[in-house]
Amino acid sequence: MTISRRTFLKTATASLGALIAPGVLLRARPARAVGTDPVLVALYLRGGCDALSLVVPHADPAYYAARPTIKVPAGSELDLDGFFGFHPSMAPLLPWYQSGRLAVLHATGSPDGTRSHFDAQDYMEFAAPGDKTMTIGWLNRFLSSAGLTSPLSAVTIENAAVKALAGPASSLSIPTLSRFSMYGNYPIERRDAVRAMSAASGNSLVRATGTNAIDIIQVIGGLDASTNVTYPTSKLGAALKDLAVLIKGDVGLRVAAVNHASWDHHANHNVNFPIMASDLAGSLNAFATDLGSDLDRTVVLVMSEFGRRVAENGAIGCDHGHGGMMLALGGSVAGGGGVLLHQNQWPGLVQPYLFDGIDLAATTDFRNVFAELLDRHMGLSSLGSVFPNFSVSSANYPGLFA
Amino acid sequence: MRSLRVALVFPAVLAIGLGFGCDTGNLKKYQDHTLNRLGYGPDAWTRARIQQLGITNYIEEQLNPSTIDDSAVENEIASLYPVETMSYAVSRSTYNEYTGNPDVGPGTPIRDAPRAKLLRAVKSHRQLEQVLVDFWYNHFNVDGLNEEARWGFLTLERDAIRPYVLGKFEDMLRAVARNPGMLDYLDNAVNFKDGFVYLGLTRGINENYAREILELHTLGVDGGYTQADIREVARAFTGWTIPVTPALFPTGYQFLSQGHDRNAKSLFGGALQLAANRGEQDGLDVIHYLATQPQTAERIARKLCQRFISEDAPPNTVIQAAKQTFLNTDGDLREVMRTILNSAEFRGLDYANTKFKRPLVWVASVARMAGVANDGDFANVMDSYLQQMGEGLYRQGPPTGYPESSRFWAGEGPFLMRVKTGYLAAHGETGFDGSFTVTDTSPAAVVDQLRGLILRNGIEPSSRQVLIDLATSLPPAARVDEVAATMFVSADFLFH
Numbered sequence: 001m002t003i004s005r006r007t008f009l010k011t012a013t014a015s016l017g018a019l020i021a022p023g024v025l026l027r028a029r030p031a032r033a034v035g036t037d038p039v040l041v042a043l044y045l046r047g048g049c050d051a052l053s054l055v056v057p058h059a060d061p062a063y064y065a066a067r068p069t070i071k072v073p074a075g076s077e078l079d080l081d082g083f084f085g086f087h088p089s090m091a092p093l094l095p096w097y098q099s100g101r102l103a104v105l106h107a108t109g110s111p112d113g114t115r116s117h118f119d120a121q122d123y124m125e126f127a128a129p130g131d132k133t134m135t136i137g138w139l140n141r142f143l144s145s146a147g148l149t150s151p152l153s154a155v156t157i158e159n160a161a162v163k164a165l166a167g168p169a170s171s172l173s174i175p176t177l178s179r180f181s182m183y184g185n186y187p188i189e190r191r192d193a194v195r196a197m198s199a200a201s202g203n204s205l206v207r208a209t210g211t212n213a214i215d216i217i218q219v220i221g222g223l224d225a226s227t228n229v230t231y232p233t234s235k236l237g238a239a240l241k242d243l244a245v246l247i248k249g250d251v252g253l254r255v256a257a258v259n260h261a262s263w264d265h266h267a268n269h270n271v272n273f274p275i276m277a278s279d280l281a282g283s284l285n286a287f288a289t290d291l292g293s294d295l296d297r298t299v300v301l302v303m304s305e306f307g308r309r310v311a312e313n314g315a316i317g318c319d320h321g322h323g324g325m326m327l328a329l330g331g332s333v334a335g336g337g338g339v340l341l342h343q344n345q346w347p348g349l350v351q352p353y354l355f356d357g358i359d360l361a362a363t364t365d366f367r368n369v370f371a372e373l374l375d376r377h378m379g380l381s382s383l384g385s386v387f388p389n390f391s392v393s394s395a396n397y398p399g400l401f402a
Numbered sequence: 403m404r405s406l407r408v409a410l411v412f413p414a415v416l417a418i419g420l421g422f423g424c425d426t427g428n429l430k431k432y433q434d435h436t437l438n439r440l441g442y443g444p445d446a447w448t449r450a451r452i453q454q455l456g457i458t459n460y461i462e463e464q465l466n467p468s469t470i471d472d473s474a475v476e477n478e479i480a481s482l483y484p485v486e487t488m489s490y491a492v493s494r495s496t497y498n499e500y501t502g503n504p505d506v507g508p509g510t511p512i513r514d515a516p517r518a519k520l521l522r523a524v525k526s527h528r529q530l531e532q533v534l535v536d537f538w539y540n541h542f543n544v545d546g547l548n549e550e551a552r553w554g555f556l557t558l559e560r561d562a563i564r565p566y567v568l569g570k571f572e573d574m575l576r577a578v579a580r581n582p583g584m585l586d587y588l589d590n591a592v593n594f595k596d597g598f599v600y601l602g603l604t605r606g607i608n609e610n611y612a613r614e615i616l617e618l619h620t621l622g623v624d625g626g627y628t629q630a631d632i633r634e635v636a637r638a639f640t641g642w643t644i645p646v647t648p649a650l651f652p653t654g655y656q657f658l659s660q661g662h663d664r665n666a667k668s669l670f671g672g673a674l675q676l677a678a679n680r681g682e683q684d685g686l687d688v689i690h691y692l693a694t695q696p697q698t699a700e701r702i703a704r705k706l707c708q709r710f711i712s713e714d715a716p717p718n719t720v721i722q723a724a725k726q727t728f729l730n731t732d733g734d735l736r737e738v739m740r741t742i743l744n745s746a747e748f749r750g751l752d753y754a755n756t757k758f759k760r761p762l763v764w765v766a767s768v769a770r771m772a773g774v775a776n777d778g779d780f781a782n783v784m785d786s787y788l789q790q791m792g793e794g795l796y797r798q799g800p801p802t803g804y805p806e807s808s809r810f811w812a813g814e815g816p817f818l819m820r821v822k823t824g825y826l827a828a829h830g831e832t833g834f835d836g837s838f839t840v841t842d843t844s845p846a847a848v849v850d851q852l853r854g855l856i857l858r859n860g861i862e863p864s865s866r867q868v869l870i871d872l873a874t875s876l877p878p879a880a881r882v883d884e885v886a887a888t889m890f891v892s893a894d895f896l897f898h
Contacts, residue, residue, distance in 0.1 A: 116610065118800045132623075151814075159792040160813050173813030175790060180815075183822045184829065186876060186884055193872040193888050194821055200864035203893040205758060205812050210891070213814035213821075 035250040041300040047264030049304035051325035059083040062349035081338035089277035092285035103335030109362025115320035120305035125163040140167030154255040157239040162257040223249035229290040240287040299330030323360030334402035372397035431859040438898040441529025443767030464530035475525040483514035490654035516795035517781035523766035534567035543803035546796035554583025571733035572693035582654030594661035612636035620692040638684035699728035755897040758808030761791035772827035773835030780833030791816040824890030845873035
């Protein structure tokens with residue numbers, strides 16, 4: 001027995017819940033054709049991406065003074081607006097910026113000054129700087145606020161949900177689509193047996209996980225996984241390739257989380273950073289190309305827990321810092337008109353403008369970026385429950401959308 | 403609720419605990435429940451041993467692991483994975499640089515230690531010790547991918563944790579504080595008195611370790627300390643660092659007195675006063691203080707009860723009894739474990755099958771049933787599978803370790819990895835053996851005979867029926883493998 005995806009979508013609501021529950025707080029939208037619901041992809045650069053190398057302030061002489069051995073040589077950057085330029089390895093993303101579909105934000109970050117990876121990542125994923133009591137991620141709070149109750153609404157392309165998706169609203173952990181098949185002999189018989197056994201179990205956890213997992217096999221089995229786009233042969237490339245299949249297949253996905261490790265370059269920067277940047281840019285370029293018209297309803301937000309120290313260290317690298325950068329890539333994004341800065345001001349790389357005297361200041365609070373995306377892209381009207389201790393005002397939005 | 407969770411009256415529990423007779427079906431349930439929780443599930447050796455000794459004496463033997471010969475698995479591990487027997491200094495120099503050869507480089511310890519851990523879980527007869535080592539490593543979690551911890555995480559487990567899991571908590575806490583993996587991971591290696599110039603940089607107080615020894619290792623986040631206490635604890639530990647020349651300090655710890663803050667310190671509302679100029683004794687006194695506080699005793703007792711009895715609602719009577727034992731014995735963890743393992747709550751079946759097996763527990767319990775034919779292949783593949791199930795061994799990033807949470811482990815992707823692993827095990831692929839003795843290939847007989855081997859303590863009737871239907875749909879020759887593969891992902895095998 002094979003179940004087509006459409007049949008499945010109609011019949012599986014008993015186990016997966018209402019697939020697209022009407023979002024009580026979502027602004028009324030015109031009746032949508034298939035494949036028009038907005039999608040948010042949260043791409044997390046783990047380890048503290050060096051924002052000053054990815055988006056180089058090439059018109060700021062202090063940059064070159066602070067980084068004699070790890071600077072991007074003047075003139076080799078890919079100019080964006082006369083002041084900033086991409087690292088040369090970011091070349092695949094330059095056309096997306098030039099066509100206005102990639103917004104670049106600089107001097108972004110948290111009001112909390114921690115330089116600890118796990119604290120900074122937690123504060124960002126819970127959208128609660130300095131608050132260690134928060135246990136529900138910002139994307140999970142979004143799902144609840146929007147009334148998105150189907151497990152297919154959200155996915156982490158990873159073994160376990162990222163903390164941004166931790167919480168009561170369900171989501172799936174799908175490390176690779178290829179796993180969602182039955183390996184070995186008698187796949188149909190065993191698949192049906194596992195589902196029947198799980199569905200009949202008195203154990204609620206097994207009942208939910210077992211039936212969802214098997215049902216998703218059937219959803220994914222009905223998807224067209226072919227693409228004529230070549231992705232980098234990296235973990236990130238593979239994750240985005242799988243994610244594109246889910247988005248193009250319109251399985252009801254609204255939020256996706258992807259990790260990109262490891263950006264913690266205390267040493268060997270000149271070797272490691274171009275590899276990482278090249279993977280990032282190549283994978284995103286392939287993903288955006290692969291999405292085709294689905295890019296119009298998708299925004300990829302690229303973030304990291306902090307930027308790195310302005311001055312290089314003694315090991316051809318740089319240590320944990322503060323202010324960082326973010327990227328937003330999507331068909332509806334209004335990028336390309338210069339790097340976005342809070343009040344159009346570059347904080348600078350010299351005293352007295354450095355955070356703690358050593359790091360780039362974070363003048364754009366990352367929560368304003370999150371808020372603008374949920375409001376303007378995802379259509380969530382009431383942001384209060386997503387950012388409980390933060391006053392959201394559209395006046396503070398960085399301006400990702402026209 | 404579930405068919406297995408039969409509440410038994412207390413005298414029955416006592417009878418088992420005292421080794422009195424009872425009907426053999428029930429006895430097997432108690433035996434397998436004990437083996438499920440006290441170790442990585444039953445295998446032929448432990449079933450025979452618990453049958454021979456009785457439950458009480460089996461537990462007592464497990465509480466004294468040095469009396470159990472484990473040389474076979476330890477010799478094999480030493481031969482397969484040389485890093486397992488190296489000192490920190492030797493490991494640090496042997497695996498210092500990336501060479502292009504995966505057998506020799508900073509990635510070697512984190513490649514080999516998880517495989518050794520898998521083999522111990524499956525093959526060691528010291529089952530309780532293996533479970534406790536896992537528990538305490540998780541308690542003191544260090545990410546083995548982190549800088550200097552790439553060498554130190556292994557000696558953290560081997561030298562700072564394993565010798566003390568049935569010893570004194572204070573001894574473990576002290577050894578952990580002096581471990582280079584911990585010193586690196588929580589930054590105490592760079593915690594020096596303000597203004598101290600070391601290796602060309604001006605240093606200062608780093609509070610990272612001080613915060614976590616209070617919050618995670620001992621008192622707990624609600625343990626009644628302040629930010630000022632964190633600062634004072636950090637000052638007490640200034641100078642506890644990793645040596646620049648490991649050869650001179652083979653364990654990877656050095657007290658650098660020049661970097662120590664020599665001024666007097668006052669902690670915990672004056673309950674702990676440290677006079678000036680006491681050097682390393684400052685930190686040792688803080689460790690002694692923290693290891694003897696009732697908040698620490700209660701927190702350790704609670705965490706152990708969550709691991710061994712119930713994650714959601716560990717019975718308060720046992721927590722309090724274990725806490726009291728901890729306080730009465732200066733934190734003797736063998737006595738604390740004896741209290742927990744001899745409690746009616748551990749011995750009875752009220753809490754049986756209420757915990758979703760962590761991936762390592764599940765994989766090891768499958769392997770102990772299906773057998774392993776090629777240890778190296780099994781360990782290589784299953785280390786990778788454990789990462790795909792969300793429990794990368796020694797690879798958890800945050801200092802909190804992995805959560806004691808069934809829900810955390812029950813993602814859909816990881817679940818399907820269990821479905822696949824159950825198949826590999828039953829079919830003898832990727833190093834598994836996968837032979838089962840079944841004498842009759844009729845559907846009900848296949849299911850019931852496998853059930854008698856794999857799930858001696860029972861199966862939900864609905865699961866049994868589904869498995870019989872599965873067997874019926876298959877040719878007789880395929881029944882044993884496919885039913886076994888599927889039984890490994892039944893609720894009764896997924897839980898323990």
